[in-house]
Amino acid sequence: PFEVLVVGGGPAGSAAAIYAARKGIRTGLVAERFGGQVLDTLAIENLISVPHTEGPRLAAALEAQVGEHGIDVVTAQRVEALIPAAEPGGLVGLRLAGGGALRARAVILAPGARWRTMGVPGEEAYRNKGVAFCPHCDGPLFKGKRVAVIGGGNSGVEAAIDLAGIVAHVTLIEFDDRLRADAVLQAKLASLANVTVIVSAQTSEVLGDGARVTGLAYRDRRDGAARTLALDGVFVQIGLVPNTEWLKGVVALSPRGEIEIDPRGQTSLSGVFAAGDATNVPYKQIVVAMGEGAKASLAAFDYLIRVPAT
Numbered sequence: 001p002f003e004v005l006v007v008g009g010g011p012a013g014s015a016a017a018i019y020a021a022r023k024g025i026r027t028g029l030v031a032e033r034f035g036g037q038v039l040d041t042l043a044i045e046n047l048i049s050v051p052h053t054e055g056p057r058l059a060a061a062l063e064a065q066v067g068e069h070g071i072d073v074v075t076a077q078r079v080e081a082l083i084p085a086a087e088p089g090g091l092v093g094l095r096l097a098g099g100g101a102l103r104a105r106a107v108i109l110a111p112g113a114r115w116r117t118m119g120v121p122g123e124e125a126y127r128n129k130g131v132a133f134c135p136h137c138d139g140p141l142f143k144g145k146r147v148a149v150i151g152g153g154n155s156g157v158e159a160a161i162d163l164a165g166i167v168a169h170v171t172l173i174e175f176d177d178r179l180r181a182d183a184v185l186q187a188k189l190a191s192l193a194n195v196t197v198i199v200s201a202q203t204s205e206v207l208g209d210g211a212r213v214t215g216l217a218y219r220d221r222r223d224g225a226a227r228t229l230a231l232d233g234v235f236v237q238i239g240l241v242p243n244t245e246w247l248k249g250v251v252a253l254s255p256r257g258e259i260e261i262d263p264r265g266q267t268s269l270s271g272v273f274a275a276g277d278a279t280n281v282p283y284k285q286i287v288v289a290m291g292e293g294a295k296a297s298l299a300a301f302d303y304l305i306r307v308p309a310t
């Protein structure tokens with residue numbers, strides 16, 4: 001068995017595995033897709049000390065650094081179940097969808113998350129070509145341009161407020177007949193001169209010229225009319241879904257499905273830690289995920305030196 005076994009090969013899982021391996025303990029990492037969400041990212045300009053990189057380049061750098069530390073890396077394998085230790089300090093099991101099983105004294109869960117998408121034509125085709133999901137990441141790329149934000153919940157309204165300070169104009173599109181964000185956010189939004197809010201609007205297509213986004217088509221749900229907006233970018237803010245379906249009923253999850261952790265990355269299960277976008281830690285960013293991965297790994301090491309092996 002492993003001393004530490006990490007699930008996930010994104011920024012959080014990579015950091016966790018490197019920190020564990022550097023303690024000289026037997027470390028493994030299982031990931032469906034090494035690199036995680038970073039692989040789907042184009043420009044990254046907010047990873048502190050790396051002024052500019054691209055997703056695939058950062059993913060390759062993570063993989064290379066993990067490769068320098070004698071970590072047993074298993075990729076293209078999905079973990080489908082976590083089996084808690086039979087007794088305190090016992091081995092935690094992981095069942096792989098491919099049929100295998102792995103065991104470790106401590107497990108660090110870093111399965112990340114995925115953005116909920118609208119599922120309309122053009123959304124996938126123009127991803128990273130005007131369709132964006134993260135205002136902190138991609139907002140500055142739309143300086144002086146016209147963008148829409150899809151979604152009138154807290155994250156959509158926060159994104160619209162954030163973007164209004166950078167871009168020329170923001171149109172916030174909400175499906176329902178009113179915004180669902182907190183009143184204080186809605187008041188702030190209403191005070192901004194360069195924001196328009198459209199409610200009862202069902203986005204039907206992201207429009208483009210083959211290279212970039214040029215607009216958005218939507219159906220007005222009040223009169224059924226089809227309308228379009230000319231735009232340079234569309235920020236989709238309809239939810240971030242943690243990849244934790246397989247953990248339901250085994251570790252404590254928040255109502256949004258995020259793994260609940262304490263400040264040291266400890267989950268509700270002894271010997272099981274978690275880090276990154278899959279957890280209830282606020283602000284889902286690469287630099288945050290890396291720090292959280294390091295923290296969970298140090299906490300796992302503290303656990304291992306205190307709990308005798310059974």
Ligand code: FAD
Pocket residue numbers: 007008009010011012013030031032033034035036037038040041042043044045046047077078079080110111112113114115133134137138243246275276277278284285286287289
């Ligand atoms: P992830 O990166 O999601 O990695 C999860 C890992 O777990 C993957 O290896 C996955 O294959 C694996 N996995 C999941 N489930 C299982 C399972 N059951 N079994 C085995 N393996 C599993 N952040 C920034 O800081 N700056 C940016 O510019 C930026 N741009 C972004 C642009 C886009 C388009 C997206 C989608 C995100 C962006 N982010 C950005 C956010 C950033 O990518 C995430 O915060 C970060 O990747 C989270 O790291 P993580 O390790 O927690 O999870």
